[in-house]
Amino acid sequence: MVIGVPKEIKSQEFRVGLTPAGVQSLQAAGHVVYIQQGAGLGSGFLDSDYEKAGASLLPDPKAVYEKADMIIKVKEPLPAEYALIKPNQILFTYFHFAASQALTNAMVASQAICIAYETVELADRSLPLLTPMSEVAGRLAIQFGAYYLGKPQGGKGKLMGGVPGVKPAKVLILGGGVVGTQAAKMASGLGAQVIIFDTNLARLRYLTDVLPANVQTEFSTQHAIEAHLSTADLIVGAVLLHGAKAPHLIKKEHLKQMETGTVLVDVAVDQGGCIETCQPTTHDHPVFEVDGILHYCVANMPGAVPQTSTMALTQATLPYALQIANLGWEKACQQNDALQKGLSISQGKILKTEIA
Numbered sequence: 001m002v003i004g005v006p007k008e009i010k011s012q013e014f015r016v017g018l019t020p021a022g023v024q025s026l027q028a029a030g031h032v033v034y035i036q037q038g039a040g041l042g043s044g045f046l047d048s049d050y051e052k053a054g055a056s057l058l059p060d061p062k063a064v065y066e067k068a069d070m071i072i073k074v075k076e077p078l079p080a081e082y083a084l085i086k087p088n089q090i091l092f093t094y095f096h097f098a099a100s101q102a103l104t105n106a107m108v109a110s111q112a113i114c115i116a117y118e119t120v121e122l123a124d125r126s127l128p129l130l131t132p133m134s135e136v137a138g139r140l141a142i143q144f145g146a147y148y149l150g151k152p153q154g155g156k157g158k159l160m161g162g163v164p165g166v167k168p169a170k171v172l173i174l175g176g177g178v179v180g181t182q183a184a185k186m187a188s189g190l191g192a193q194v195i196i197f198d199t200n201l202a203r204l205r206y207l208t209d210v211l212p213a214n215v216q217t218e219f220s221t222q223h224a225i226e227a228h229l230s231t232a233d234l235i236v237g238a239v240l241l242h243g244a245k246a247p248h249l250i251k252k253e254h255l256k257q258m259e260t261g262t263v264l265v266d267v268a269v270d271q272g273g274c275i276e277t278c279q280p281t282t283h284d285h286p287v288f289e290v291d292g293i294l295h296y297c298v299a300n301m302p303g304a305v306p307q308t309s310t311m312a313l314t315q316a317t318l319p320y321a322l323q324i325a326n327l328g329w330e331k332a333c334q335q336n337d338a339l340q341k342g343l344s345i346s347q348g349k350i351l352k353t354e355i356a
């Protein structure tokens with residue numbers, strides 16, 4: 001199969017759909033890979049890295065779309081790309097169709113085969129192509145949270161781990177899924193006192209077993225969370241209710257119970273946020289203040305670390321990309337139930353009722 005990787009054109013998007021290692025694997029399986037010049041630069045990959053791995057370079061997106069049977073990218077196609085897509089061309093990328101009727105209509109009109117990363121789903125209902133980005137965001141939540149706790153940034157002026165003789169910072173993590181677990185690992189590694197809340201008892205048992213002694217688990221109730229608000233230094237929102245808006249576990253009136261300079265990082269902002277006062281922010285202006293409390297609510301946190309995020313994403317997508325390339329999309333989706341769940345629009349037909 002001929003595979004094409006265009007450069008991402010969405011603002012502040014520095015990831016790329018395939019690493020040189022991915023190119024090498026596809027090439028070894030007998031496929032031909034074309035990369036747009038400069039596509040990997042934002043993720044730290046030079047054109048020459050791709051050439052060494054066996055890809056050929058093309059000067060612009062038009063040339064890439066013209067040649068490819070399958071396009072592998074990161075973000076959904078933007079209007080400037082719609083006209084480049086060919087009937088029966090496979091598009092393997094994040095789409096988030098439910099968020100854009102214009103994109104959905106354009107992909108129906110294109111007659112392309114759209115396989116959406118975000119809906120590829122395993123039998124246990126986990127989302128293998130979303131998980132890597134949650135891992136990145138969970139770890140970043142602590143990195144950014146620790147930075148904004150600094151006085152010059154408007155925080156309380158506390159060091160996460162304290163020092164001998166001085167208490168560490170107290171970190172509350174709401175939700176013990178992928179984001180919450182990674183956040184707990186980072187915060188505990190820095191020496192903070194961590195409390196992680198979840199409503200899933202089995203999950204709490206697991207977390208108690210695997211996380212270090214400076215992480216406590218608590219069953220998530222309003223009462224339990226409120227009891228810690230006056231002493232918390234950093235609060236991470238990481239709740240997800242599948243297919244629903246996140247519940248507001250921290251409401252505006254709760255801010256009054258917190259000390260000035262407390263930092264809130266609401267990773268769940270992309271699902272409406274679990275902190276009522278959170279509004280989506282960007283990497284250009286990541287934080288705002290309400291009642292003396294700092295809010296960090298960047299909706300695409302992994303974009304801050306494209307080198308790591310590209311590697312994390314493509315190591316998860318590559319096995320699926322290989323299967324599609326080896327078998328063709330129809331056979332691959334027949335043989336792999338997870339991949340079939342990702343098949344969203346095909347040759348002008350919407351295949352998922354949620355999107356329709």
Ligand SMILES: NC(=O)c1ccc[n+]([C@@H]2O[C@H](COP(=O)([O-])OP(=O)(O)OC[C@H]3O[C@@H](n4cnc5c(N)ncnc54)[C@H](O)[C@@H]3O)[C@@H](O)[C@H]2O)c1
Nearest residue numbers: 134137175176177178179198220239240268271299300301
């Ligand atoms: N901002 C970003 O850049 C970014 C990046 C990746 C993921 N996210 C978002 O982060 C959120 C979490 O993702 P995830 O992959 O960790 O999800 P997940 O499904 O792995 O974990 C969610 C956890 O929340 C728990 N939960 C549900 N209700 C709760 C409650 N009332 N109190 C406490 N816990 C509760 C669930 O039991 C589950 O363990 C999602 O909204 C996801 O879209 C954002």
